[in-house]
Amino acid sequence: xxxxxxxxxxxxxxxxxxxxxxxxGRKTVLEALQEKAVSIYRLxxxxxxxxxxxxxxxxxxxxxxxxxxxxHERNALSRISKNASQDQGVAADLQxxxxxxxxxxxxxxxxxxxxxxxxxxxxxxxxxxxxxxxxCAGNIDGILLPLxxxxxxxxxVIKASAGTLFRAPILxxxxxxxxLKDFSRHGASLCALSSHAHHNLSGFRPEGASIYVLxxxxxxxxxxxxxLCTEKIKIPMNNGVESLNVAVTAALxxxxxxx
Amino acid sequence: xxxxxxxxxxxxxxxxxxxxxxxxGRKTVLEALQEKAVSIYRLxxxxxxxxxxxxxxxxxxxxxxxxxxxxHERNALSRISKNASQDQGVAADLQxxxxxxxxxxxxxxxxxxxxxxxxxxxxxxxxxxxxxxxxCAGNIDGILLPLxxxxxxxxxVIKASAGTLFRAPILxxxxxxxxLKDFSRHGASLCALSSHAHHNLSGFRPEGASIYVLxxxxxxxxxxxxxLCTEKIKIPMNNGVESLNVAVTAALxxxxxxx
Numbered sequence: 001x002x003x004x005x006x007x008x009x010x011x012x013x014x015x016x017x018x019x020x021x022x023x024x025g026r027k028t029v030l031e032a033l034q035e036k037a038v039s040i041y042r043l044x045x046x047x048x049x050x051x052x053x054x055x056x057x058x059x060x061x062x063x064x065x066x067x068x069x070x071x072h073e074r075n076a077l078s079r080i081s082k083n084a085s086q087d088q089g090v091a092a093d094l095q096x097x098x099x100x101x102x103x104x105x106x107x108x109x110x111x112x113x114x115x116x117x118x119x120x121x122x123x124x125x126x127x128x129x130x131x132x133x134x135x136c137a138g139n140i141d142g143i144l145l146p147l148x149x150x151x152x153x154x155x156x157v158i159k160a161s162a163g164t165l166f167r168a169p170i171l172x173x174x175x176x177x178x179x180l181k182d183f184s185r186h187g188a189s190l191c192a193l194s195s196h197a198h199h200n201l202s203g204f205r206p207e208g209a210s211i212y213v214l215x216x217x218x219x220x221x222x223x224x225x226x227x228l229c230t231e232k233i234k235i236p237m238n239n240g241v242e243s244l245n246v247a248v249t250a251a252l253x254x255x256x257x258x259x
Numbered sequence: 260x261x262x263x264x265x266x267x268x269x270x271x272x273x274x275x276x277x278x279x280x281x282x283x284g285r286k287t288v289l290e291a292l293q294e295k296a297v298s299i300y301r302l303x304x305x306x307x308x309x310x311x312x313x314x315x316x317x318x319x320x321x322x323x324x325x326x327x328x329x330x331h332e333r334n335a336l337s338r339i340s341k342n343a344s345q346d347q348g349v350a351a352d353l354q355x356x357x358x359x360x361x362x363x364x365x366x367x368x369x370x371x372x373x374x375x376x377x378x379x380x381x382x383x384x385x386x387x388x389x390x391x392x393x394x395c396a397g398n399i400d401g402i403l404l405p406l407x408x409x410x411x412x413x414x415x416v417i418k419a420s421a422g423t424l425f426r427a428p429i430l431x432x433x434x435x436x437x438x439l440k441d442f443s444r445h446g447a448s449l450c451a452l453s454s455h456a457h458h459n460l461s462g463f464r465p466e467g468a469s470i471y472v473l474x475x476x477x478x479x480x481x482x483x484x485x486x487l488c489t490e491k492i493k494i495p496m497n498n499g500v501e502s503l504n505v506a507v508t509a510a511l512x513x514x515x516x517x518x
Contacts, residue, residue: 126385130507133500133503133504133507134503134504136497136498136500137496137497137498138496138497139497162500162501162502164498164500167498167499168498200517202517202518235514236517237396237397238395238397238398239395239426239427240426241396241421242421243421244393244396244510245389245393245421247504248389248392248506248510251503251507251510251511252510252511252514255494255511256518258459258460258461258494258495259460259461259511259515259516259518
């Protein structure tokens with residue numbers, strides 16, 4: 001029997017499932033399970049999988065980590081992985097220390113002057129992975145990642161993140177505009193990176209919480225998001241170069257205080 | 260009749276040919292010719308090419324830019340492009356403002372406290388392209404690129420450089436160790452980036468010329484090069500991240516003074 005959607009039990013359950021990251025692909029799942037910090041809630045396998053050594057390894061690790069192991073019809077597995085052509089009959093729901101909804105982050109931010117990256121339409125998985133790697137290594141408290149209109153966590157992203165995805169602070173949101181409005185109401189400065197801006201990054205030193213918005217690889221920050229941003233800044237460039245790779249821009253922000 | 264190899268005429272000719280960058284592939288050559296700053300010395304075409312609109316465009320632009328247009332047997336063209344499987348019957352010798360041998364750079368450096376990146380075994384073309392893009396946009400006076408043991412200029416590199424390759428200061432060398440020794444004799448500080456180093460980048464502020472050595476994506480700076488470097492520095496990282504993408508590291512160096 002379903003619980004009513006406004007009950008505390010339903011909300012708690014929804015919070016729990018929202019906090020899981022589902023990944024797929026045999027090598028990807030195996031490598032994830034080999035990371036100490038990674039907990040696994042459920043391992044999903046297709047009934048149609050033939051015996052394979054890598055599957056044995058995955059199942060063994062999942063058991064060691066206390067996961068439920070569930071076998072599905074092929075179609076049902078595809079609905080879980082959302083990528084039938086690349087899941088190779090394997091998906092896993094991971095519990096990751098840094099993966100949460102932005103609402104959870106806002107409820108208990110780690111500090112007052114937190115610094116976030118917000119990704120507005122980043123579509124290239126390698127860029128997303130590199131951004132995660134640099135943000136995780138640098139001074140960034142969270143990466144605001146919309147569930148739509150952007151590259152999603154997939155094996156390419158995980159590879160480009162060099163495994164840092166599993167410990168990176170990733171804040172999911174349904175819609176970036178709504179989430180940014182919410183952060184703004186809570187006092188965060190919203191700052192769009194744009195090569196057309198008049199002010200340089202070096203002059204922007206917010207004392208409170210700040211969110212740096214990085215836009216699509218070709219089109220930059222989208223109009224509705226740009227309108228919300230009270231700060232627009234650029235990184236000065238030589239030799240008539242018009243733009244930097246978005247992952248490079250993310251890294252310059254993440255490391256600006258340790259250069 | 261060949262000139263003796265020590266004659267002034269021979270040396271001048273060699274200098275000229277060393278200053279040419281040969282690229283290949285139809286789209287790559289077309290896009291290069293569409294860049295204003297790009298001069299073309301020779302356009303090479305395979306006899307076997309069938310008529311195609313893009314070839315007409317290439318030939319028209321090459322004529323406008325005053326290039327010699329030379330038709331070759333297919334095998335001869337492969338020897339020029341050095342990449343028979345991807346040249347698509349087209350190669351071009353370009354004259355680029357920033358492309359030179361390191362000896363030419365050393366003979367007339369643009370300033371006393373020049374700052375270079377040296378690439379020691381960078382094998383991923385996307386990384387090479389991104390490094391070129393960031394270096395060209397940032398405060399880097401040259402990219403020291405060995406002719407062997409590293410990714411070479413190819414269509415993937417050009418794409419990842421977002422066209423900046425054609426104006427980037429690229430200093431070719433036959434052998435990185437020899438070139439670095441030469442720079443050291445001329446007073447440049449040699450500095451290896453290494454995640455195992457004890458000193459942070461932020462503490463390294465050389466007053467004179469400096470060369471930052473970036474190593475292979477997996478193995479880092481090679482032993483013989485590492486031995487030459489009197490400075491070893493790291494970029495401090497959070498969350499147990501062990502290394503940054505090499506193109507990100509390059510960007511942090513290129514932009515360290517404008518953050």
